[in-house]
Amino acid sequence: MNGYWMIVLCLLAAQYLFVLFSRSADSAVTLSPGKGHMFIACNVMIIVTMASAEIWLRRSCRYHKQAVVVCGFIVSYLMYFVLEPYVDGAQMTVMMPIMIALIYFDHRLLYSLGVFSTIFYAVIYFALERPLLGKPFLEFLxxxxxxxxxxIMARAVIIRGRETREYLEQLTKSEQELMVERAISDKLLKMDALTGLYNHKSFHEYLDSLLEQCESNRLRLQLALFDIDNFKHINDTYGHWVGDLVLKEVAAKVNSMIGLNDFAARYGGEEFAVIFTDKNVHDAYAVAEHIRAGIAAMAHPYAGGKPITVSIGFCHYQLGDGKEALFRKTDDALYTAKRSGKNTVVVSGVAHGDDPLISYA
Structure with a gap:
């Protein structure tokens, strides 16, 4: 519609300049009483048609395409009647509705408007142009x-446009599939294939980043190392496939009991690691103890029905310690837990049997 408005405004401006500056006899009678009524009526109808279509498009959500097509058809033929007495080749304005099909890339609309315009102009030629203006038949042809x-050219443009659109859609789809595959590949590189937790490499990358946040923004962080008790005995007694099932179930239990801001990984073999963030030491310890009790309560009928437990070493990060000291403290706490009867959580710097919550208070 904006394009039609520009054409109409240009037409009105051209008519004004023609009447204002032309010295021809035609311009002298254009607006004379009794002879200029057709000229004025066509211009008024053009404005009314454009305004009606604009109101319809703004107030109604239906039949927008039909409104544009009908408006364009009426305006183009009114423009033809305005220009025909003064401009050679005014018949080209009748082609304007056909151009709408190019905007919508609509084959059916192109065929309909093309056939209709061809027939309609034939009616105009034989009813008006030939008897009143004496235009030759060759000009009609x-x-x-x-x-x-x-x-035909418009049809070729539509076909080419559709081919280009299909190509772009396929290209976009291929790029989306490639992005999905890349995301899956990145995830597979970060995840442990057996347990579905993050792998050893991803764990260290994430921990390094968090330790930087601890030092710069005083982020609270705790590290817990889990070790499945008597795992070698499970493998030797029931087979490695049972051992794999145990690893999967323990990993699933750990992952289901940590928070959204926590990070769980398979550290290696039967060892798991959990990084607690945005928690005070009491809450993080409580989660670690809750995980230990939850794992101990799990049923394992394929492993003789015996409970499978974990020993946990727990350490709260102190500013300035660094990664090496954090791991050494946590590993020492895990070693103490294994030597102290297993199936327990030992906090770094707290003797076994003491209350870690009291010790940290």
Whole structure:
């Protein structure tokens, strides 16, 4: 519609300049009483048609395409009646509705408007142009040929446009599939294939980043190392496939009991690691103890029905300690837990049997 408004405004401006500056006899009678009524009526109808279509498009959510097509068809023929007495080749304005099909890339609309415009102009020629203006038949044939050629060219443009659109859609789909595959690949590189937890490499990358946040922004962080008790005995007694099932179930239990801001990884073999963030030491310890009790309560019928437990070493990060000291403290706490009867949580710096919550208070 914006394009049509520009064309209409240009038409009105051209008419104004023509009447204002032309010295021809035609311009002298354009607005004279009794002879200029057709000229004025067509311009008024053009404005009314454009305004009506604009109101419809703004107030209604239906039939937008039909409104544009009908408006364009009416305006183009009114423009033809305005220009025909003064401009050679005014028949080209009748091609304007066909151009709408190019905007919508609509084959059916192109065929409909093309056939209708061709027939409608034939009616105008034999009813008006030939008897009133004496235009030769050859001019009629040339104009009709132009309509047909333009329709063929418009069809080629639509076909090419659709091919380009399909190509872009396929390209976009391929890029999306590639992004999904890349995301899956990145995830597989970060995840442990057996347990579904993050792997050893991803754990260290994440821990390094968090330790930087601890030092710069005083982020609270605790590290817990889990070790499945008597795991070698499970493998030797029931087979490695049972051992794999135990690893999967323990990993699933750990992952289901940590918070959204916590990070769980398979550290290696039967060892797991959990990084607690945005928690005070009491809450983080409580989660570690809750995980230990939850694992001990799990049923393992394929492993003789005996409970499978974990020993946990727990350490709260102190500013300035660094990664090496954090691991040494946590590993020492885990070693103490293994030597102290297993199935327990030992906090670094707290003797076994003491209350870690009291010790940290």
């Amino acid at each position: 040339l104009v009709e040929c132009v309509y047909i050629i333009f329709g």
